[in-house]
Amino acid sequence: MAFEPPRRLVRALGETAPDGDGWLERLPGTVRQAVALRGLTVERVQVPGGRSSLVLLVRTADGTPAVLKLAPRRARPECERAALAHWNGRGAVRLLEPFTTEGELLLERLHPDVSVRSLPEAKALLEAAGTLRRLWVEPPAGHSFESVAERTARQAAAMRAGAEADPEAAPLVDAALAVRDELMAEPPEDRLLHGTFRQSKVLAGDRMPWLAVGPDPVVGEPAFDLARLVRDRVEDLIAQTSGPSTTRRRVKRLAESLEVDQERLRGWTLFRAVESGVRARRVGREQDAELLLEFASWL
Template identity: 55%
Template sequence: MDLEPPERLARTVAAWEGEAGRVWLTELPGRVAGYLERWQLTPERVFAAGGQISMIVLVRAVDGTPAVLKVGMVNQETAQEHAALAHWGGRGAVRLLRADPAQGVLLEERLRADVSLRSLAEPKAMLEAAGIVQRLWVPPAEGHPFASVADRTAALGAVLRQRREQEFAADARDLVDEALALREELTASAPEPVLLHGDFHHGNVLSGERMPWLAIDPKPLVGEPAYDLAWLARDRLPTLAAQPGSRAAARRRVAKLASSLEVDPERLRGWALFRAVEAGVWYLSVGGREDGELLLEFASWL
């Protein structure tokens, strides 16, 4: 079976991770083959539309159970994915079957990989998403390994401050300043922390057999729920941007999400703005001007 990385994976890893990413891609087929043998898994196919920094292989365990082998790059965002999935224990999220965290290798229950919440109309998708994310907001265990929102965004803010001075960010400097100021205010007055998904949006909620919808691909943190809703607030952004009255629609979405999940709308607005600016400037820094400018435009609406 061909275990070469899918084109999308190869393109994003090379663009985002540079030389380290290219080395990882070279080693990836051998690593995948090794875990297929070690864990006695029979591969069915590589899921070409899988992760941006992980390879997804549909497999069967030795007893015939369908599963997913996920082999990803390990970084500060993904290093504790296994710990979050284990803590949730299948409640609201995909069930973890086996893991080698140091190598970024996870064996998970198989969901319908090609059916996410993006297959639903937006109002229904938002309703389902709200129900799922609430299940994930549980207290972390004592001595947990997860970074805090305050620490993670402090590191992101420091890099954002450096990128602010680059030519590619010249038009975004006022937004960057507002985002950094909001981050300071939000982290100084944060409510009781819970375990967060960290990358929650419609594309990361898949249809399952055990439950209708389950979250995948967490980049876990501990912090306030408003932070976890920031990506959801700008979901389907190209469609949002293309409709008349985009600014008003974005603000209505933030208000509706905050109301439905009992989150302070100003805190959600602040985190949505900060995360959109940070991601937008990052895209500009790696040559993704179209994505970057769209995210910065969304931030300006807020």
């Protein structure tokens, strides 16, 4: 099969592994082997696709529509597999096979071009939040998922380094790190979290109206998961003169609807927005950085 990886994927992988690791170069051969192993027929590459994986729309040998997802080890595809297996279709896309090959997931076919983001904003937030609630379950016994404490400690170290090189962002970084320390002092009960949840990660399905895809699972408090949803459509929020007040109302509404502590949600929203803004600036996505840091300043 001859194809070009989506530019979005190539660009994003270049940010996470600027010196390369050979995964993209090996990808054509990996695809051929994965397709042959399962007797699949490839329909097309999903474009723009994800930022850390190649997504192929395929049919199985009996004609069933499916998705073949291939991801490099640094994208933690085996953690994604473990989370999807634990959810077993509850609120999330379903695995169609047990472990076959590392970094290759065969998934049920959803409607890849129809995300909850296509709905009006208020309805989209409602449907996304309802989907997210179903994912918050007890993690499996003996799991190896990263914890919120571990993930944010790693991120905090990178944020400190970023602040040293960017004095303008330093006050926001200091505020975000301080609120993280407060939040980690008394963490609530742990749940299995999606980890990177947003409206574009919720696709239309057949067995359920909306199902989540593409988790980067982590174990911790639900407010951490919900925080990423607060800033969805951040470019629209920034364009509104009422952006700050709209954001505060969104925090309140989401916290109440999902029974999450409002101040903890505000704190994690601040931390995650600053972390994303500093990271965007570090890899040269200046426009994204400006949007995220301005949004964070409202919190």
